[in-house]
Amino acid sequence: MNMCEKVRTQLGMLLYGELSFDEEEAVDRHVEGCAECRTALEQQRQLHAAFDQVEVEPLASLLWESRQKLQQQIAAEHPPVALRRGWWDQLVDSLTLRPTGNGGWLKTAGALALLTIGFLGARMAPNLGPQISGMSLADPGAQRVRSVEPAANGGIQIVLDETRQRVVSGQLDDQNIRVLLLSAAKDPSDPGLRYETVGILNDRAQASEVRDTLIYALEHDENAGVRLKAMDGLRPFVTQPEVRKALTGVLLSDGNPGMRTQAIDLLTQGVGESTNDLTGHALDRDVIGTLQELMNRENNAYVRQRGQRVLQLVNASAETY
Amino acid sequence: MAQTAGIQADEKALIRAAQEGDQDAFGQLVRAYDKSVLRLALNLLRSPEDAQDVYQEAFLRVYRNLNSFRFDCSFHTWLYRIVTNLCLDHMRKRKVRREESSQVEGLDGPVDRMDTFQELRADGDPQRSMFSGELRRGIQKALSELTVRERMVFELRHYQGMKLRDIGETLGTTEEAAKNCLFRATQKMRVALGDFV
Numbered sequence: 001m002n003m004c005e006k007v008r009t010q011l012g013m014l015l016y017g018e019l020s021f022d023e024e025e026a027v028d029r030h031v032e033g034c035a036e037c038r039t040a041l042e043q044q045r046q047l048h049a050a051f052d053q054v055e056v057e058p059l060a061s062l063l064w065e066s067r068q069k070l071q072q073q074i075a076a077e078h079p080p081v082a083l084r085r086g087w088w089d090q091l092v093d094s095l096t097l098r099p100t101g102n103g104g105w106l107k108t109a110g111a112l113a114l115l116t117i118g119f120l121g122a123r124m125a126p127n128l129g130p131q132i133s134g135m136s137l138a139d140p141g142a143q144r145v146r147s148v149e150p151a152a153n154g155g156i157q158i159v160l161d162e163t164r165q166r167v168v169s170g171q172l173d174d175q176n177i178r179v180l181l182l183s184a185a186k187d188p189s190d191p192g193l194r195y196e197t198v199g200i201l202n203d204r205a206q207a208s209e210v211r212d213t214l215i216y217a218l219e220h221d222e223n224a225g226v227r228l229k230a231m232d233g234l235r236p237f238v239t240q241p242e243v244r245k246a247l248t249g250v251l252l253s254d255g256n257p258g259m260r261t262q263a264i265d266l267l268t269q270g271v272g273e274s275t276n277d278l279t280g281h282a283l284d285r286d287v288i289g290t291l292q293e294l295m296n297r298e299n300n301a302y303v304r305q306r307g308q309r310v311l312q313l314v315n316a317s318a319e320t321y
Numbered sequence: 322m323a324q325t326a327g328i329q330a331d332e333k334a335l336i337r338a339a340q341e342g343d344q345d346a347f348g349q350l351v352r353a354y355d356k357s358v359l360r361l362a363l364n365l366l367r368s369p370e371d372a373q374d375v376y377q378e379a380f381l382r383v384y385r386n387l388n389s390f391r392f393d394c395s396f397h398t399w400l401y402r403i404v405t406n407l408c409l410d411h412m413r414k415r416k417v418r419r420e421e422s423s424q425v426e427g428l429d430g431p432v433d434r435m436d437t438f439q440e441l442r443a444d445g446d447p448q449r450s451m452f453s454g455e456l457r458r459g460i461q462k463a464l465s466e467l468t469v470r471e472r473m474v475f476e477l478r479h480y481q482g483m484k485l486r487d488i489g490e491t492l493g494t495t496e497e498a499a500k501n502c503l504f505r506a507t508q509k510m511r512v513a514l515g516d517f518v
Contacts, residue, residue: 012507016478018485018500047514048479054460055480058359062369066359066376070351073377074384301454 003030007037011044059258061225064192172204185213191223198226202233211237215246224256231262238266248290257300264291264303268310288316336396340388347387351380354397357481358404365408365476366415375407394490401483401491405473412469456514463513471506478503 007030013019014027031037151157170177184197198217204210217230231250237243250263267287291307298304311317332353338346358379362372382403390399464472473492477483483491489499 009504009508012511013500013504016485016503018478018503044511047511050456050460050514051479051510054457054464056360056363056367058356058363058369058372062363062373063356063359066373067351067355069373070377070380073381077381299454 004034004037007031007034008040011041014041015044015048059225060191060223061195061228064195064225067192172200178204178209182209182213185217191221191226194221194223194226195229198229198233202229205233205237211240211243215242218246219249224259227254227256227259228262231259231266235266238269244286248286251290251294252297257303260294260298260300260303261306264294264306264310271310271313283310283314288314292317332396333392336387336390336392340390347384350383350396354400355380358400361401361404361476361481362408364480365472366411371411375404375411378407379404398487398491401477402493405477405491409469409473412472459514460510463510466513467506467509471502471509474499474502475506475510 007027010019010023010027014024019027031041148156148158168177168180172178172181181197181201184193185201187193187197194217198214201210201213205214211234214230214233218227218234221227221230227250231247234243234246238247244267247263247267250259251267254260254263267290268283271283288311291311294307295304295311298307332350335346335350335353339350355376359372359376362375363369366372366375379400383400390396464475467475470492474488477488477491478485485499485503486496489496492499
């Protein structure tokens with residue numbers, strides 16, 4: 001094996017940084033003086049860059065579902081034991097009659113009928129009326145001791161900063177609950193919360209304020225799982241102009257191919273289902289135009305295939321001229 | 322270096338707390354690793370359902386056996402040993418059964434059904450949208466033709482960014498054996514994809 005052949009077998013390892021110091025030194029020296037091996041190294045770099053392009057990033061919704069299932073399985077298999085508790089919890093317990101709590105991570109989301117909203121309750125509910133339980137020392141929340149000093153009676157005085165949690169319960173149609181849910185659906189810090197909230201709101205999409213929130217999520221949420229959930233909720237309202245407009249936007253600009261596929265299905269639902277309906281009268285010209293525009297820009301083979309299939313069913317060209 | 326040592330100390334404290342029954346600590350451990358576990362399984366198995374199965378089984382095993390973890394190796398190595406074994410089992414069964422590939426036949430030829438599941442990569446490289454479907458299919462075909470162990474080592478080195486020494490430890494082999502495996506994998510890939518670059 002001559003030097004060029006030897007070096008070329010080492011290029012992959014060189015890029016992975018897995019050659020020994022001496023091997024790397026020898027390869028570098030050779031490549032510096034050999035144009036062909038420099039080209040081979042460049043090709044190897046391109047190949048590595050190409051590998052990166054086929055890496056699949058799991059959908060946020062898949063991760064969320066996986067976490068939920070794991071929580072459920074662990075909770076079912078082994079009921080959580082009491083948390084090991086810190087000195088502050090013990091102090092608080094000694095002052096109140098709170099029963100010992102179970103592990104926070106294993107607390108599952110509340111049932112639909114009882115909406116439990118933690119930090120949001122404190123952050124966003126200005127005045128929610130007497131049905132909301134008040135905060136007590138026993139309420140869990142983020143706490144920080146700012147200062148501690150002896151009090152005159154021999155005790156201690158502690159100044160505590162805390163983010164308060166409150167539990168808000170009510171029916172889905174309660175205005176206060178509705179306000180919280182509409183805000184939670186846009187909470188930028190927690191995609192899991194938005195996903196759950198949008199799922200709950202889907203049951204009330206007949207209300208225009210809820211529908212507007214779902215459309216907002218469909219158009220603006222950075223998480224594809226949340227966008228997909230919002231699209232599910234809008235499914236029964238697909239004939240409404242504002243929903244069709246949002247779906248058209250998804251079709252042409254959503255970065256996720258799964259979303260674009262779903263948008264095609266919704267905008268063209270019913271087309272081709274009946275053998276007598278192959279003339280395209282059920283599909284308005286705007287949608288045909290959007291699909292044709294999509295064909296001009298779509299790179300994903302699966303989405304193209306779905307779009308082409310619909311255009312074929314309505315005897316429309318796949319191109320615009 | 323001091324920061325890494327701090328992170329390791331934090332992790333050790335979390336593990337000890339979880340071993341004593343602190344569910345929040347266990348939850349934090351899961352969240353520290355679960356996205357990369359799911360990504361590894363999804364890339365190796367090319368099936369969201371199978372990837373989710375591996376995720377569940379791996380973390381359930383961690384949960385059940387955490388008390389037997391004695392810090393003989395890093396938690397990462399221990400967890401990945403579990404995950405890679407589960408993935409290898411899936412991949413071997415699939416090879417034996419010659420199960421379905423991730424591709425389905427479409428009007429324009431084969432279509433990767435993962436296209437309908439995957440999230441765009443976070444770096445959002447605009448080149449991606451221009452990426453040739455042919456090259457993409459070529460890479461996937463070349464990957465599927467690697468042996469199960471070559472595929473695993475390649476995945477851990479290229480996509481997970483693990484060093485060969487850690488890969489060897491995770492897979493219960495030597496660094497040298499992992500290096501040979503990676504070498505064979507990259508040579509095969511280069512031959513299979515030579516026409517594209």
